[in-house]
Amino acid sequence: MKRTITHLADGRELFYYDRRDDADRGAVDPRELPPRPRASQMRYDPLMDEWITIAGHRQTRTHLPSPDECPLCPAHPGSEIPSDYDVAVFENRFPSFSFSGDGSTGGYPLGGGFADPGGLSAARPGVGRCEVVCFTSDHDASFGSLSAAQVELVMEAWADRTAELSALPGVEQVFCFENRGAEIGITLPHPHGQIYAYPYVTPRTRHMLGVASRHRGGNLFADVLAAERTGPRVVASNEHWTAFVPAAARYPFEIHVYPHRRVPDLPALDPDQRAAFGPLYTGVLRRLDALFGVAMPYVAAWHQAPVTYRRDLAYLHLQLFSIRRAPDKLKYLAGSESAMGAFVNDVAPEDAARMLREYPITS
Structure with a gap:
């Protein structure tokens, strides 16, 4: 397996995982993208002893585009991936957790934006990372249709990203998952999954x-x-x-x-x-x-x-x-x-x- 690291137009990391050692990954992302969103905010629920993440910027994420506008299909003007690929992983453009923000409250003001009667709750930045894992460049495929060799390559990507994300400061748990089907609430039908690097144990x-x-x-x-x-x-x-x-x-x-x-x-x-x-x-x-x-x-x-x-x-x-x-x-x-x-x-x-x-x- 060959792993290549490159960057998208807004600075997000893009990883290619290839079966061939001679795969050319020199293509650049030609798009002009807006600045990356500020970090989300985590708020503590004292009744459930759980953290809830507030990520308002995710309201604007891409929702069920036509196949010719799919951001996970390679090498077209709106694509997140500038060349054809075997397996590709990149930082989510609309992350629930990230390392950006003002370093204090994730950009959400505590005064007015967050009322805390009695001081029972708390807020902190949603520090962490969210990545998208593209299982194949074939828009019409599914995980169930992948060859054994392709599944092994996906597993190599999962394992590689789990190891690297686990080493990031503040990350407590790494979660690899796939949502499939409109009934589940997917926003992109292209065969893909996600990885969440949480700043807490779920x-x-x-x-x-x-x-x-x-x-x-x-x-x-x-x-x-x-x-x-x-x-x-x-x-x-x-x-x-x-x-x-x-x-x-x-x-x-x-x-x-x-x-x-x-x-x-x-x-x-x-x-x-x-x-x-x-x-x-x-x-x-x-x-x-x-x-x-x-x-x-x-x-x-x-x-x-x-x-x-x-x-x-x-x-x-x-x-x-x-x-x-x-x-x-x-x-x-x-x-x-x-x-x-x-x-x-x-x-x-x-x-x-x-x-x-x-x-x-x-x-």
Whole structure:
């Protein structure tokens, strides 16, 4: 793999990941771009013990452009990427977190712009980084259609960016993910994902690792995997990975993908694990698409160890879930889920696993 670092017209970094060592990455970004936005602001919620990010500049981000104006398609006047590419990663033009701003409150005034009755809350800059990962230059592709070699290259990019972002000052957790489908709320249909480098440990990770710290016996995640590997909820497996529907799935079709050898994060995967992931995972994605004969909307989320917090308890795994519960029905997060965080699933996990296993993997 060859990695090339260059810059976009406004100074943002652009990384090319190529299979060929002779790839020419000398093209420059000819656009005239506005200044980069100031940093967002984080505000502390004392009732939930969580940080909420206020990023008003993201209201103006690109929304569902026509294919000939897609900023992720290479080498056209509005493109973020000035030449054709295998895999490309660049700093998000509309980031939730960044290292720009006034260094105090992210550009949001505390007086008037932020009222704090009783002094229970707090505010600080949304320091961190957000990047866009383009899986392929083919606008009409999907992650499920990628070759095994292309998936390996994407994984190299994920691992490389995770390692570098984890070393940035103030970054506490790195999150690689993909949103797919209009029903999920995507703003760009081109096959891509994102990476968030958070300045804190996210609530879900903090909660999971807290539960794992109270588990008696071995590692909680490893014990869950061991219990599922021979059970009725396995969807697919190979020598290095198992994909299964968790016993307490929250979504109609939710699959967790675990490596058999425990590692904390993507950079720690060995070459055999990286090579074995693509064929299994793309097969699962194709099964999802075949289930109802429509492209399934989904979120694919890599759960990695935080930079320092309880790394000894973490176990890298992928959570994949879809909100589609039937060919013409979606699972909405309504009152119970959205207000109370109490999920009610319409599809039994055993039935979901069986339905997915019944569909042959097609190329």
